[in-house]
Amino acid sequence: MKNVFTVTALALAIAACSVSRDEAVDNTILSQASPPQRQEVVAEEKRVLKAEREQQLLTAKQQMAPVVDMASGSYRIMPQPSYVVETRDTYSATVDNPVKRVSDDPFSTFSVDVDTASFSVVLRYLNEGRLPPVDAVRTEELINALTYEPLPGLSASQPLAMETRLMKTPWNANTRLLQVRLNAWEPEQAELPDSNYVFLIDASGSMQGEDRIGLLKRAFSVMLDRLKPSDTVALVTYASGSRTVLEPTEVKEKHRILQALQSLSAGGSTNASDGIQRAYQLAxxxxxxxxxxxxxxxxDGDVNVGLRGEALVEMIERQRDAGIYLTVLGVGRGNYIDAQLEPLANNxxxxxxxxxxxREARRVLVSGLKGTAYTLAKDVKLQVEFNPAVVSEYRLIGYNNRQLAHADFNNDAKDAGDIGAGHTVTALYEITLADSEYRFIDERRYGDARTVDKNQNELALIKLRYKSPEGGASVRKDHVVYRRDLQHxxxxxxxxxxxxxAEKLRQSPYLADFDWxxxxxxxxxxxxxxxxxxxxxxxxxxxALLQPVKLGGM
Incomplete structure (x- = not known):
């Protein structure tokens, strides 16, 4: 029993540590505010963080309780039903990309994705002492949420740079990893265009609470300090119907915008489509x-009235084509509908x-505002062609719902993901080399009629295609990965x-023999x-602590 309580104590300690860094208030933001505003922000943040800490510690304690596994007769640490946090969150199911033979299909084509929602969702679950649902884990979003060193050579004329790297695979000694990283240029504030923002806030009954509408009021308030005085902000809310709380107003009239934000409250059903139509009208x-x-x-994604699904997506696509972008911020827990939100932002x-x-709101809307709000390149696509003389098999890790038909790479009419200022996009391929005896898929008994007589020194050709934010014809850039790079x-x-x-959380069979x-x-x-x-x-x-593990005899 001693081991049981030791593990429980460690879990509670981690839950406590996970929120301790949130207590640090952003000094840059506070230095720009008046003394009364600084006091209000500090007091409000401390109060909310105290409530979050109490919630997380209580949930972790309840869910890390030791129980008897009757099947084996031993004690295990197993996730328990929560009495604090409801578990009706909804996520779209995705299927992991399969291993492919290069001789069958040498091309891998996909749209980039710089979303990071899954990283924060997983963090929230673990802070509560729970493992996240498999479908809440989108591998590429955990990868792209991390901060990386900027690549050299970026400028207005060269807005995207690419870097490749070959590595040994930690979970399989018989394969290698090919890492492809894109990095976008980050202009200075003065170089950014003027902005026209419409804050569209769900004010329905499900948005009640400090982690929902309360958090958004504080988040949008601090975002104002990073906007240019000539930028405009409008505010629309929706519940059973929609309401224009603030007509487009220049940021130099900050007091009017703050008053409008502070007036918000939640209640009613959720007619998101009515609110979205009104927001686009103001935009x-x-x-x-x-x-x-x-x-x-x-x-929180709970759309229960008005247009939904494909009809809502089609409306958003029409506005996108007219030059009005849509950024989506998810909040809340217990009834969070992630499955409805990701497609809206993608389209x-x-x-x-x-x-x-x-703290995450500050990262997205303050320190990371350029990447969140300013598009540097649109319709960004990657296509990797593997050389069958060097690579026999490959699988793309993540980007499960971002796959494109190979012909879409050269089709400028095909929409793809965008990259914001300073953003990084990273893709990883697990590859099997042709000269290795190891194979995921059995070789053909009768061989392959195709042969390769040239480019024997190349491992892969990576093609990048993107458009400027204004649109027009796309730009293509090629990058060759050489066979000799395997030596390094x-x-x-x-x-x-x-x-x-992410793959361990998704219970990937490719990491079955790789332990925590x-x-x-x-x-x-x-x-x-x-x-x-x-x-x-x-x-x-x-x-690692939350994994069901046998602790030995009693």
């Missing part, structure tokens, strides 16, 4: 030609984030750790000066 009213026109939708040429805390396969990156962690102790050892590669790297380390530690 068109204040449209800035050549500017940044964007609706920011903030909701609105915006990003999708989940705000699990005020180096240690694992933070992206590999994030991928391995080995994954924990990989956390030494993280840069703990970065908050998101520290978050990842703590998440790995928490998830």
């Amino acid at each position: 068109r009213q204040a449209f800035i030609k050549g500017g940044n026109n964007r609706v920011i939708l903030a909701t 609105g040429d915006g990003n999708y984030y989940y705000l699990d805390s005020f 396969s180096d240690g694992v990156s933070a992206a590999v750790l994030a991928a391995g962690f 102790a080995q994954l924990l050892a990989m956390t030494s590669t993280l840069n703990l000066q970065q908050d998101d790297h520290t978050d990842l380390k703590r998440m790995v530690e928490s998830a």
Whole structure:
């Protein structure tokens, strides 16, 4: 029994540590506010963080209780039904990408994705002492939530840079990993275009609470400090119907915007489509030609009245084509409908984030505002062609719902994901080399009639295609990965750790023989000066503790 209570104590300690960094108030923001505003922000944040801590500690204690596994007759630490947090959250199911023979299909084509909502969702579950549902874990979003060193050579004329890296696979000694990383240029504030924002806030009954509408009021308030005085902000709410709370107003009239935000309250059903239509109407009213026109939708995703599904997506696509982007912010827990939110952002040429805390809201809307709100490149696609003389098999890790037909790569009419200022997109391929005896898929008995007579020194050709934010014809850039680079396969990156962690949470069969102790050892590669790297380390530690493990005889 001693081991049981030791593990429980460790879990509670991690839950406590996971929120301690949220107590640090952003000094940059506070320095720009008046003394009364500073006192109000500090007091409000401390009160909310105290409530979040109490909730997390209580939930962790209840859910880490030891129970008897009657099947084996031994004690296990197993997740328990929560009496504090309801578990009606909904996530879209995705199927992991399969292993493919290069001789069958040498091309891998997909749309980039810079969403990071899944990272924050997983963090929230683990802070509550629960393992996340498998479908809540989108591997690419955990990878892309991390901070990476900027790539050199970026500028207005070269808005995207690419880097490749070959590494040994930590979970399979018979394969290698190919990492492809894109990085977008980050302009100075003065170089950014004027912006026309419409804050569209769900004010229905399900949004009651400090972690929902209360969090959004504080988040949008601090975001104002990073906007230009000439930017405009409008405010729309929706519940049973929609309401224009504030017509487009220049940010220099900040007091009017703050008053409108503070007046918000929640109640009623959820007619999101009515609110979205009103928000787009205001965005068109204040449209800035050549500017940044964007609706920011903030909701728990519970759409139960009005247009839904494909009809709602089609409306958003029409506005996207007219030059108005959609960014989606998810909040709340217990009845969070992630499955309805991700498609909206994907089809609105915006990003999708989940705000699990005020600290995450600051990261998305203050320190990371350029990446959140300013598009540097649109319709960004990647196509990797593997050389069958060097690579026999491959699988793309993540991006399960971002696959494109190979012909879509050269089709400028085909929509794809966008990259914001300063954003990084990373993709990982697990590859089997042709000269290895190891295979995921049996070789053909009768061989392959095709042969390759040229480019024997190349492992893969990586093709990037994107458009400027204004649209027009796309730009293509090629990058060759050479066979000789295999000689310099180096240690694992933070992206590999994030991928391995996500794949373990998704119960991937490709990591079945790779245990949590080995994954924990990989956390030494993280840069703990970065908050998101520290978050990842703590998440790995928490998830390892929450695994059902036999603790021996009684």
